[in-house]
Amino acid sequence: xxxxxxxxxxxxxxxxxxxxxxxxxxxxxxxxxxxxxxxxxxxxxxxxxxxxxxxxxxxxxxxxxxxxxxxxxxxxxxxxxxxxxxxxxxxxxxxxxxxxxxxxxxxxxxxxxxxxxxxxxxxxxxxxxxx
Numbered sequence: 001x002x003x004x005x006x007x008x009x010x011x012x013x014x015x016x017x018x019x020x021x022x023x024x025x026x027x028x029x030x031x032x033x034x035x036x037x038x039x040x041x042x043x044x045x046x047x048x049x050x051x052x053x054x055x056x057x058x059x060x061x062x063x064x065x066x067x068x069x070x071x072x073x074x075x076x077x078x079x080x081x082x083x084x085x086x087x088x089x090x091x092x093x094x095x096x097x098x099x100x101x102x103x104x105x106x107x108x109x110x111x112x113x114x115x116x117x118x119x120x121x122x123x124x125x126x127x128x129x130x131x
Contacts, residue, residue, distance in 0.1 A: 018056045021049040028070045028100035029058060035111060036068075044118055055084055060093075064118050069097045 025033065029048070036046040036059055044064070050057045059068040067088055069081075085095045096117050098110050 014051045014054065014056065018049045018051045021056060025049075026070070026072070026100065028072075028103040031107070032059060032068070032070055032098075032103050032110075035107065041111065042115060042118070053087065055087075057088075061118065065093045066114075066117055067093050067095045068114065069095060070100060070103055071097050072100050 025048075033048050035041060036044075036048075039045055044061050046059050046061050046068075048059050050060050052060070057067050058070050060066070061068075071081075081097075088095055094117065096114060098113075102110055
């Protein structure tokens, strides 16, 4: 498979793990996917559980180089997240992290924050949210 700016070759193990994660999402990941899938958030294209290098990105909008991570308590002091975020930044991505609880209980605030991050630097952008 040829490498493109939006796709880097990954090992079979990580691709299989990403597929398994898509089939068994956490409650917060499932809730977020219902909001992002099929271009539901202002027509932005998101993919979920995407293998990228040696990591799996929860959600990513390649067009706007935005990665969305939905974190549980295991990420409270995760030093590995700093390394991962630095690698993603070196590839031109921005990372937005949200706690599971926020996704489940403060959906509107999370979506507004995501829209703000997507619109940064875009002139004439008018966010449209689904009713």
